[in-house]
Structure formats: C-alpha cells, structure tokens
Amino acid sequence: MLGEKTIYVLSDSVGETAELVVKAGLSQFNGVDYQISRIPYVEDKETIDEALQMAKDTSGIISFTLVDPKLRKYIKEQAEKLNIEAVDIMGPTMEAMERAFQKPPRLEAGLVHKLDEDYFKRVEAIEFAVKYDDGRDPRGIARADIILIGVSRTSKTPLSQYLALKRIKVANVPIVPEVDPPEELFEVDPKKCIGLSIKPEKLNEIRKERLKALGLKDEATYANMDRIHQELDYFNQIVDKIGCNVIDVSNKAVEETASIILHMLHRK
Structure with missing residues (x-):
C-alpha cells in the first residue's frame, strides 16, 4: 500500500481555490493517505524551485493556480524534467476562455477575492x-x-x-x-x-x-x-x-x- 502523499498547492494568491479543487479530487479516492501543504503568494521562480524540490524529495504532487503564463510554463517544464506530477488548475480554463471570448485575460492574481x-x-x-x-x-x-x-x-x-x-x-x-x-x-x-x-x-x-x-x-x-x-x-x-x-x-x-x-x- 502506498504511504502518505503530500500535495503541494501553489498559488499567487491565498491558495483557497486550488486547495478546494484538490480536495474535491481527493474525495473520489477512498482510503488515500495524504496531506496538503499550501504555498501562497508564489511570485518568483525561486519559490517554485523550493516547492519542486520538496515534491521531488517526498514523491509528492504539485497543484497550482498561477495566472502568470511565464511562471506556469516554468513550473510545467521543471516538473517534467524532475518527473513530478504537476496539475495546472487555472491555465487550461483561462486559455479556453481567451479563445472563446477572443480577449486576453487581465493576468492579475487574486481577483476573485475582491468579491x-x-x-x-x-x-x-x-x-x-x-x-x-x-x-x-x-x-x-x-x-x-x-x-x-x-x-x-x-x-x-x-x-x-x-x-x-x-x-x-x-x-x-x-x-x-x-x-x-x-x-x-x-x-x-x-x-x-x-x-x-x-x-x-x-x-x-x-x-x-x-x-x-x-x-x-x-x-x-x-x-x-x-x-x-x-x-x-x-x-x-x-x-x-x-x-x-x-x-x-x-x-x-x-x-x-x-x-x-x-x-x-x-x-x-
């Protein structure tokens, strides 16, 4: 049986959205032993590198909501190099909306929280x-x-x-x-x-x-x-x-x- 898995949730804001999505996914897996480690306010590659190294050391999973396309691309590339599972929660949705609306996103972190x-x-x-x-x-x-x-x-x-x-x-x-x-x-x-x-x-x-x-x-x-x-x-x-x-x-x-x-x- 697999041991406890750590899921590192990275966000350029508070990280609540990403954690809720992760928990929704986890609810579909009975008997899975896991812990969630939230890393908020990710604004630079150094923080991403630290998170990736922790995931590498613990055989963990990365899940992230980053609006900056450069940071999204960076985390995907580095995760692939290190053979780490990394799930982009925000990116595909924004890209689909950009195509549908024919309008670029604002690329500002945490706008949902301004409610x-x-x-x-x-x-x-x-x-x-x-x-x-x-x-x-x-x-x-x-x-x-x-x-x-x-x-x-x-x-x-x-x-x-x-x-x-x-x-x-x-x-x-x-x-x-x-x-x-x-x-x-x-x-x-x-x-x-x-x-x-x-x-x-x-x-x-x-x-x-x-x-x-x-x-x-x-x-x-x-x-x-x-x-x-x-x-x-x-x-x-x-x-x-x-x-x-x-x-x-x-x-x-x-x-x-x-x-x-x-x-x-x-x-x-």
Missing part, C-alpha cells in the same frame, strides 16, 4: 503572520507592514495574529544573544520595526509560569535573572542599532499594545 476584499485581506494577513512567525523565513521582513522584535515571551506571536485581524501583515523575529538577527532586519525602514521590551522581573514571572505549565522546574536557565538581563541587554543593542520604536509590554494586554501600534501606523 469581499476586506475579508480576504484579513485571511492573507493571518496566513502571512503564520508563515513569517518566529523568524522562520527572513524574506517576510521586506514584505511585512510591521516587524515585531523581542525576546521570548513578549507576546510577539499573539500580537502578530491580533494585528492580522486588522489586515496588517506582520513578521516577528526573536532576539537571542547566541543568534545573529537576519541582515534583512537592518535593511528595511526602521519605522516598520517595533521592539517589544519588558521589565526583567515581569519576564522572570512569565517564564516561570511557562515552565510550570510545561511541567518543568522554574529554576531553569530560561527563567534565570542573569540570563534574562543578558537577553534584554542584547535586545537593547539590536533596537539601538536599528533605530526603531520600542513599546514596553510589561503590564499591557495584547489589545493595548496593538492599539499603540495601530496609532503609530495611522500617524505615519
């Missing part, structure tokens, strides 16, 4: 926050509306998600003394970066509670005051180097911090 622009902007922002959470992909720094930086347990992730509900694309980057921040952080407009500072005592309290929740002893290095001071000193060095705004989140709820950030954005 409810506000809702889909929110969806895009949420997916963006997930994709570029915790510094996992530094490419998000240049694409983000806001970049949050801070040490562990300064509410970077919940704050990113909360702002995403306001249709703001947020990337967040953890600051750790042993890890150099991505170079991209020092190349963007400092006004896009916001440092989240916190008082050492408050961070110590939060981290101790976190360790207890994980069933660990609260005297671990993670909650050690010397370690906390070391991390916060390094954080201060980084924000000084960037020259960005800093918000003290010690006694603020996520909603309160978000309100301050929104005010900054509107003022800008």
